[in-house]
Amino acid sequence: MQAELPQRASPGPGETILAPVRFAMGIVDAPLRWLQRVFGIGGMAAFFLMPNMLIFGIFVLLPFFINFAYSMTGGTALFLADRSFVGGDQYARLFDCANYLNANSCTEDTFWTAVGNTGWFVILQVTLMIIVSLITALILNRDLMARSFWRAVFFFPVLLSPVVVGLIWKWILQRQGLLNFSLYGFGFEPYTWLNDRNWAFAATVGVSIWAHMGFYTLILLAGLQAIPKDLYEAAEMDGTRPARAFWRITMPLLAPNLLVVVVLVLIKAVQIFDEIYVLTGGGPGTSTLYLTQYIYETGFAAQLRNPGLAAAASILMGVVLVVLTLVQLSLSRSSEKKGARK
Incomplete structure (x- = not known):
């Protein structure tokens, strides 16, 4: 009696669905194996990086x-x-000043007004942003009731569009806005906050901090949570005061995250545009005219636009950002080397 051959099991529904996927993977796998044999592992890394570098080259470089x-x-x-070659005339026009501290003495006085406004904005906004974000991260790192809820509350403005942020605060700060309505209930007269040069400038700083601090708080909070709690317990057993533990333990270990925050805040502050343009439009006058808005209006929105002048201003702004970033990185590396020697 002949032994019956085992019958081949029929493919299940899962095998039937995965069959086209496996067939496609086999087609892709063959050339990848050939590339690996020809170029090696290093060549494969370059192959997978090529699409990203291509996109970077097309849209950035x-x-x-x-x-x-x-x-x-x-x-x-x-x-x-259709444009004529003028060499460095656009750069010479930007730097044509009798006194760089007095914008009115410059040929392109609006540019230097924007530079001065941007400088003051960067100094105030970066300093306050880092302080506020660090304090918020320290608070959210503690054992609070509904801690996840408060973290979401502080991060929520980051999810909003900059245009929406500008419209919200414009609605709050305008003469018939929510702030004046609240103050009127306490007997105060309504005030045109956005028509006052000082208050308008302060509003741009405050609104930018409110809109972006959640992102930087999240970065600092991640750094705080990565610090081992054993260090604080050992410091407490040694009788170390909380302030000394903060400066001796928290700040040195949080330095890498803090450096990332400083660089990102600085770049964002120099490039501020969206919410400020919606909130104040650069006014009153030119009190909140920042460098990015100057470039936009000179190149696109002005009645007599000058794309070459706007391009020259944007190149100078990019150079300044690169220099500031390199200075910060060099200072960070030097401080790390000093810490390692100690």
């Missing part, structure tokens, strides 16, 4: 070189082929 080319041309024409 190429626009940078085009922008630099625009900065060497003059006229009001938009297309580069």
Whole structure:
């Protein structure tokens, strides 16, 4: 009697669904194996990085070189082929000043007004942003009731569009806004906050901090949670005061996160535009005109637009950002080396 051959099990529904996927994976796998044999592991890494580098080159490097080319041309024409080559005249126009501390003595006085406003904004906003974000992170790192809820509350403004942020605060600070309505209930007269130069400038600083502090608080909070609690317990057993533990334990271990926050806050502050443009439009006068808005209005919104001048200003702003970032990184590395020697 012949032994019966075992019958082959019929494929289940899962195998039937995965069959096209496996077939496609086999088609993709064959050339990848060939590339690995030819170029090795290092070549495969370059192959997988190539799409990202291609996108970076098209949308970052190429626009940078085009922008630099625009900065060497003059006229009001938009297309580069219709513009005349002027060399460094646009840069010379920006730096044509009798006194750099007095914007009125400059040929392009609006540019230096925007530079001065941006400088003061960066100093105040970066300092206050780091302080407020650090204090908020320290508070949220404690054992609080409904701690997750409070973390979500502080992070919520980050999810809003900058235009929405500007519209919300414009509705609050305008003459018939929520702030004046609340003050009127306590007997105060309504005030035009956004028409006062000092209050408008303060509003831009405060609104930018409110809108972005949640993101930087999250970075600092992650750094705080990575610090081992055993260090604080040992310091407490040694009788170390909380203030000394903060400066000796928390700040040194939080330094990498703090450096990231400083760099990101600085870059964001120099490039501030969206919510401020919606909130004040650069006014009253030019009291809240910042560098990015100057570049936008000079290149696109002005009646006699000058794309070359706007491109030159944007190149200078990029150079300043790169220099500031390199200085911060060098200072951080030098401090790390000093800490390692100790």
